[in-house]
Amino acid sequence: MGERVNSAYKLTADHRKVRDSGKKIKSGRRWESPLAGYLFISPWLLGFFLFTFWPMIQSAYFSFTEYSLLEAPQWIGLDNFNKIINEDRLFYKSLGVTFWFVFASVPLKLLTALLVAVVLNRKLRGMHFYRTLIYFPSLVGTSVAIAILWSNMLGTDGFVNKLLSYVGIEGKSWIGSPDTALGTLILLAMWQFGASMVIFLAGLKQISGELYEAASVDGASKARQFVSITIPLLSPVILFNLVLQTISAFQMFTQAFVITKGGPINSTYMYALYLYEKAFGRLEMGYASALAWVLLLIIGAVTALIFFSSRYWVFYATDGGKSK
Amino acid sequence: MNGMRSKNLQRHGLLILLSVVMMYPVLWWISAAFKSNEEMSSPSLIPATASFVNFIEGWSAVPGYSFTHFYTNTFILIAGVLFTTLISCSMVAFGFSRLDFPLRSFWFAIVLMTVMLPNQITLVPQYAMFNGFGWVNTYLPFIVPHSLAGGIGGSFFIFLLVQFIRGIPSELDEAAKMDGCSWFGIYFRIIMPLLKPPLVTVAIYCFLWNWDDFLGHLIYINAVDKYTVGLALRMMIDTSSTAPWGQLFAMSLVSVLPSVLIFFLAQRHIVEGVATSGLKG
Missing domain, CATH: 1.10.3720.10 (MetI-like)
Known part of the structure; x- marks a missing residue:
């Protein structure tokens, strides 16, 4: 049984290889399912931009500011890093x-x-x-x-x-x-x-x-x-x-x-x-x-x-x- | 033959010794939950007089609330997180493993990178954001990221499911496609039913990690009314000047019970999950 699954898997892998190599020959590759693909990964994509990428940018910005959460961040340049390293x-x-x-x-x-x-x-x-x-x-x-x-x-x-x-x-x-x-x-x-x-x-x-x-x-x-x-x-x-x-x-x-x-x-x-x-x-x-x-x-x-x-x-x- | 037997005996000896060393603190912990406070420093594993009084008093040790309340809170939080994780992560994993779209490998590389990203880096801005939304003291800071295939372990779960789906022969979905099945149909009718074993693994990890997520709960939940079990336990330590050890042991023992139960029910999945995720990469 395991043997059969294995060979079936190998078969599909070979099949995929052939299919992919066929595609690479064509210039201007066409994607099989671009829209559906993005639809399916959209939760992750949205989450990534909202809760990881954007916060990282913000965090980079905050690191150059004085920010108490209650007031808007104030730009202080490299002061934070200076203080960390020197004091x-x-x-x-x-x-x-x-x-x-x-x-x-x-x-x-x-x-x-x-x-x-x-x-x-x-x-x-x-x-x-x-x-x-x-x-x-x-x-x-x-x-x-x-x-x-x-x-x-x-x-x-x-x-x-x-x-x-x-x-x-x-x-x-x-x-x-x-x-x-x-x-x-x-x-x-x-x-x-x-x-x-x-x-x-x-x-x-x-x-x-x-x-x-x-x-x-x-x-x-x-x-x-x-x-x-x-x-x-x-x-x-x-x-x-x-x-x-x-x-x-x-x-x-x-x-x-x-x-x-x-x-x-x-x-x-x-x-x-x-x-x-x-x-x-x-x-x-x-x-x-x-x-x-x-x-x-x-x-x-x-x-x-x-x-x-x-x-x-x-x-x-x-x-x-x-x-x- | 005799040599073989004595060698096996030696091995058993070594393993028993190891197990005792590892389990001694746990066994002591269990017995301490039944001990009286005078007996607390005794290394004995059997309480002189066993009683449930620690459990009974500990259960309502936090003024105004009983632990029933904190357990309900924690289960509500985890139910929300679990449900959303299973749906979102399986969808995303299906997209990455079965669909062909531009920048697929680029995005997948990003998924893998976020597995290793320390969460400290997004801690402050995320807090500022959720605070701005008025989500502090709700469970939304946990549920919403999980529903977008993020949160604790989100990218790891995507990776784990992708690995599994790649092992499912694609003839299955190609046949379905010929029959006019939509991508969603393939995901829902063909892949989803086959995903049961890795989804169990995901559910277990999602449960265990969220149950133990102390920092997240500490930051976003300040009202005792919304406290999870972990926060309630810490409050028990901090509010009393002399720690009521017996009650603390009793309550902390109960607090690990769900994890232990799940572990014994689904041990096989835990080991398999770690093994596949660790090695097939």
Whole structure:
């Protein structure tokens, strides 16, 4: 059955190829359904212009103004950006905190996700059950509910301290001390590696078992197989996860807002929190827009860097090594 | 054979350990919801005296309102968002995958780019716009963007559905076209019924993400009367000087119940959804 669907799909793909190539020969290509096409995508098109494109232009404009929402924006040129770069210590503080968070939580999360995915990628009785349990914390992900659990667990009277006292370690309020508060948020991010893990699992299923068999015949150890087969063949998936997680980590908001409120002494003052505070706490909408553009540039630069580096570490197998 | 068995035993051991580490906080959370406040710092998973008092008191802990009200609010919001998303995203995805029109690949590239666009960049102008429309303290800032195939995850859903529709053999619609079926007819009568599995995936994600969308709710909803569950929970933390942990745990536990229920009912779709969207790109 699957075979038949596959070949039918291939047939239509070939058919399409022929059809398309026939069209390209004609100069002045005619479209089959221009009107219907635009009619069908019109909701998205309208939404894009109304809620993305136009707001982006506005936001760019606001970033050069002083704007309190109550009065019309007033043009002040580059003042906002000048202030951000030259005077704003909170900007640098929040940027630093966010970079720490991103550079610690993303690799830790992906590494955990990858290792657990490898362990789960086996045929074993009850695997489904284990997978569900391990994925479970990620399900309740970014909710306020989890934030509540976390702030109690790692507080002074939380059960974590009680557990630590059994082994003779004196606890403290992990959330209340400036040197560990960010760590608790990183730990929380790590705990929720489920989404990345599921994507890794799907990637691992694409790798042919024959490769591992051949490698063990040649006497390669498990660790060696992991480094020389799993990692290279999975590298496109690693790249995908890395980009996705990095972008979302830069925008981390809910947990910092609910668990630590940015404190103590700004040690968890995430960039998104600062932006929110400026925009909706103090109604400095122009300044907040400028902050948003700086964030976009930073995320863009980091993403570009990841893609650029991927040339050196992402391996695209020509035929995917997929088992037939 | 014996070696094989002991190896499997080892694996089970490792997996059990992993599951316990992952689930311990969750199990503790469940038991804490039944504990009294004196017992709250005990790591034990079994409450000394279990009682429902936290649930009963927590349910009406916000003065003037019960959680029934907040749940109704949240479900109204999500029902609106879900319904509009399913229709708009499937239409747009049909357009991108089956129809041939100028600039198609250009627009589709834009769809993919918006998947990655941080929403902070449109936050302020969108707020200014919706505020100008008088939409603050209504659910329109959520429902209207979703009805235009936007909102949380909108472009991702389009992408996911496009991927799926591309896998449906086009002989089906070509035959229908010969029989004089309109494009809308093909979309509605042929593609839509086949789209059930990915639409379930879309619905699940749309539900989960909107249920957890804290920032959006925080910005647009200020009146307690319109509060969603997440906002009500945060208010419980902020208004009381000493946090009533038992009640907080009980209420937050109830608040994740819908997500958990959906997860167990439709687990297969979640995994498939992530897998196809992640890898077929």
